[in-house]
Structure formats: C-alpha cells, structure tokens
Amino acid sequence: MNFGVILEYVPVILKGTLATVLLMCVVGALAPLLALPLALAREYGPHWARYPVNFFSWMMRAVPTLVLLYFAYFGLPALGVYLPATVSALIALVISAMGYNIEFITAGLRSVHPQQFEACRALGMPRTTMIRRIVLPQAMAVTFPPLFSNLTLNLKGTSLASMVAVPELTGVISGLISETYRPIELLCCAGVIYLLLNSAILWLQAQMERRVDVKWLAEQSDLKPANLKTADAAAK
DSSP: OOTHHHHHTHHHHHHHHHHHHHHHHHHHHHHHHHHHHHHHHHHHSOGGGHHHHHHHHHHHHHSOHHHHHHIIIIIHHHTTOOOOHHHHHHHHHHHHHHHHHHHHHHHHHHTSOHHHHHHHHHTTOOHHHHIIIIIHHHHHHHHHHHHHHHHHHHHHHGGGGGGGTOOSHHHHHHHHHHHHOOHHHHHHHHHHHHHHHHHHHHHHHHHHHHHOOHHHHHHHTTOOHHHHHHHHHHHO
16 A cells, blocks of 8 residues: 555645535534524424424435435426536535434424423513523523534535535545545545544534533523522412
C-alpha cells in the first residue's frame, strides 16, 4: 500500500470534504427548523392538522432517501421542474431528515408535564406565550440529543449525493479510485475524514448537553420556582 498517493490529491479531497460539510450544515439547520412548525401544528394546532403531518412523517421515514433523491433529480424534470444536482440532493436530504425530526420534537413537546399547562391557564397566559416561553425551552432540552444523533446520520447520508454527480467526499473518492486504482488507501482516507467529522458532531453534542439543561432553560423561560408555586396555588 502506498498512502503517499493521498498527498497528491489533497486539494481535491479537501474540496469534496468541504462540500460534504456544507451539505451537512444546510440539512442540519433546515430540517429541524422546518420540522418544528409541523410538530407544533400536530400537537397544538387544529384537530385536522395532525393527519397531513402524520402522513408526511410516516412517508419520509418509510421511503429510502435514495428514492427521494432520484425522484428530485430524475422525476421532477419529467414534470417540467429542472433543478441543479446540489439543490435536488438538498431537497431529498432535508425532507428525509424532517420525518425523523418531527418525531423527535414531538417527543420533546409531550415531555412537558401537563400541570404546567394548567398553571399557565390559571395565570391567564396566552397560548402562544405559553408555547414560546414555557413549552419550547423545556422541549428543546429533551430534543437536543436525538437531533444531534440524527445529524450524524445526515452526515453519512450526504454520501448519497454522489449518485447524482454532486462532488462531495464519497463522489470525489470514487473518482480518484477509478483514476489511481488505489481503493484501500483512498477509502481509508475517506473513513478517517468521516470519523473526524462525526467526532466533531459528538463533541458539539456533549458541549450542548452540558450547557443546555432543563434548569438553565427554565431560567431563560422565566419558569421560576416561585412562579410555579404561585401558579399551582392559583390552579387549586
């Protein structure tokens, strides 16, 4: 084995790594942001809203991401919609991740104790204020770990973008293997890069879990013990 071949293609590999990181960041940012209003609509919106959200979540979790990717890249042009390969890959990856994120956020919303809703109603707090200042801060503390875990899956899922000619890390490595006939060296290089990127995500998750706990979020949401006691007394 000759790992020196990797040094000859460092700029190309770095370019593919940067494309992978950008894909991961966009998917990791958009998927939770788009999933949040859908989860809120399912839990606190009108009764009929839960059915389309349930269907969307079920479909996105049931259909393989590669099928969504092929539909965005090959299927949409058949309908007259032409998108660049990178945009098609992002659409498929984002909506696939949204299906899982909806369930994670919903679990966080349902973790808030029902007595807190009663206390908020006893205080006359508007519904939107209750959700924004009481429910969401506590729900996010529960939701952060699975969201970050899903982000590691999103990182690995970016490799599917190479199937539609997006020059991310896996696609670049595949092209170099065809050119150099050095699969072991190049695949080991790709594996190390993915390990480093996932390790960075896990480190960030640990830092967030250490700093963002329920007590801190309760303070930020003005959910003080004194307020809770007053609210409980009012509810009684």
